[in-house]
Amino acid sequence: MPRRQLEKSDPIVIVGAGAFGLSTSLHLALRGYKNVTVFDKHDYEISKYDYRSGADSASSDLNKIIRSAYGSQTEYQDLSKEAIEWWNAWNEEIRSGKDLPPGLHPEDNVYINNGTLAFTDKDELPSFELETVRNMEAAGLGGTQLITMNPDHVEVAKRRGLGYGIDPFRCEERKKGNVGVLDTTGGVVVADKACRFVLHKAQTLGVKFVLDAKAGAFESYSYDSAGKVIGVKTKDGRKHLAKKVVVACGGWTPTLVPQLDGLCETTAGSVIMLKIPHDSPLFDRFAPERFPSWMWKLWDGADGGLYGFPRDDKGWMKIGYRGRKYTNPQTQPDGTVRSVPVTRYTPEKKVTQIPQSAMKVFKHFLAEYLPELAENGIDIELTRLCWYTDSFDNHYVVDDVPGQDVVMVATGGSGHAFKYLPNIGKWIVDIMEGVEMERTLVKRWQWRALEAGVKPFNILMEGITSAKAFENVAWSTDSDLRLGSKPRL
Known part of the structure; x- marks a missing residue:
């Protein structure tokens, strides 16, 4: 038409x-x-x-995370390059100080190019990361994807002032593997x-x-x-x-x-926020100029799918989880069951916690990779459900x-x-x-239907019987906000 x-x-x-x-x-x-x-x-x-x-x-x-790393999907890689040009231009516009909205100042940035580390606990790089490296090189962007196990790449990161992004979780010091890729085009969007x-x-x-x-x-x-x-x-x-x-x-x-x-369904990711006090020794450690954005076992199912950020200027540090995405199936006026967002601020029914299964993944990761948080008396301050709309592909x-x-x-x-x-x-x-x-x-992006025999990237509309449906989920409690114990997955 x-x-x-x-x-x-x-x-x-x-x-x-x-x-x-x-x-x-x-x-x-x-x-x-x-x-x-x-x-x-x-x-x-x-x-x-x-x-x-x-x-x-x-x-x-x-x-939010900025990354150009998209494996074989070079069309999104190109879209990221285009977006980063805009983000940099907006930073320059803000620095000019002309006609800024209330609360925004010339020293503010909306984009911080501090790198995005994708890493895993496996012995080898996932195929997604290898495809990213190849496709970025093919696009004339060689040298932007730095492999953490490659000594030459480590030296390049140090020369560029991005050495902190190679092993921000101190894996080598803790005798843990450090297998990943630092996307130097990426970083944080405020x-x-x-x-x-x-x-x-x-x-x-x-x-x-x-x-x-x-x-x-x-x-x-x-x-x-x-x-x-x-x-x-x-x-x-x-x-x-x-x-x-x-x-x-x-x-x-x-x-x-x-x-x-x-074609689409709304699903909830889980988010925790920690508060790093200004007088804590961790305030400098997790500063955006010393700590990258990161993604951990992004495509590894329910035990992975974590992502996180350095702390912001007020000390808030956010970690998200999309390894398992939850739904709130509700019968609609037309008789169809659809997932409906519900949040801390929903007028009728509120949700102030996150699923227990998500909390276990968070606490396992923090105990393994960021034990210094618990050692310094820092607990989880706030949780939220973050509702996205997933398409099947x-x-x-x-x-x-x-x-x-x-x-x-x-x-x-x-x-x-x-x-x-x-x-x-x-x-x-x-x-x-x-x-x-x-x-x-x-x-x-055109309207489409899942073809017969094709495996979807996201399985949608499983309804009230799904293990991901809220009514079948155990929820975290306030006591889970405390760190210091290592839960078993």
Whole structure:
């Protein structure tokens, strides 16, 4: 179906002010669209995208990982290169001090290029890392992926001031294997500051934001007499006409767009946060200029899938777990069971802990690789569930809803989309306009179904009988926040 051509003055509605929605609004404005409105039920002007202040979207976070390492998926490798150019440009823009949002200062960075270490407890590098090294070299980016067991690479890291990233967990000192690759193109994105920066940029370019529990909350589509979508209705009862509606609600999208059944499902990753006091000897040890972002046994199933960061300027250090992704299956009005996000801030039913199985993986890792935390009396201060939307093949979904030429989704981030905050919107607007539709990523992001006999990357919609469903999960308790004991897996 040919795409509906939009005029620059046509009203465009975006539902969701997370990474996909923010980036889309920014690039629509950069491309000259004059009538763009973003709706979100959460007032990010107040919370400033801070999870601790009540913002519970996946984008509302301390930090996210930047990496170019994508194994054989060179299309994402290229997308990362493009994104990093934007991140560096944004750092320069912030340093200029011109027209910054409240709370952001010229000395702030939204991207810290301190490297991202992918490591394992195996004796050899996983095939994913080997493919990354080969493909980065083929792309003319040789020397950016430094193998921890290669003495020449270790010397290169030291010369570049990245020696801390080769063995940040002191594996050699502890007589443990140190098998990994340091992606020197990668590092940390300061997620909450980045979102505030983009929201402000979009506003200065004329994008309107309605951030309110009623006026900004999606209630339903609006239809004409022929049943055609002509806009949205918000929970304050108002209707908003639109020539294009982009649904970009993160983990809440599959509930709002039931056509995604079988293609996408919202799943919960588990996160712990520790607080490193300024007067602790560990404050310097875990500083971003001395400690990289990292990923541990990323593709090894439930016993791996950890990732983490250096501490931030206030001492918070975050570690996440996606080795096992949990679901909250709930029967919807149409009778279908779908996973629905529930968080610490959900009005009706709240969740303030994480699954016990996730906590065991966290504590096992901390005991093995960061015992100095417990030795210095540092415990887990806060936990959260971080809701992503997984697709069955781990690729995004950026396309019109089948049978529609007004409603479009931008979703399926599958836990690896925030790094593209600067440039994913450019691609979304390209797709909206029908530009260069034969590009590999554009085709991968089209609406699709799992082919018979093909093994999915993510198994979706297992329902209430799944071991990952909340009703079948044992939950951690406050006593689990204490470190110091080594649990058995």
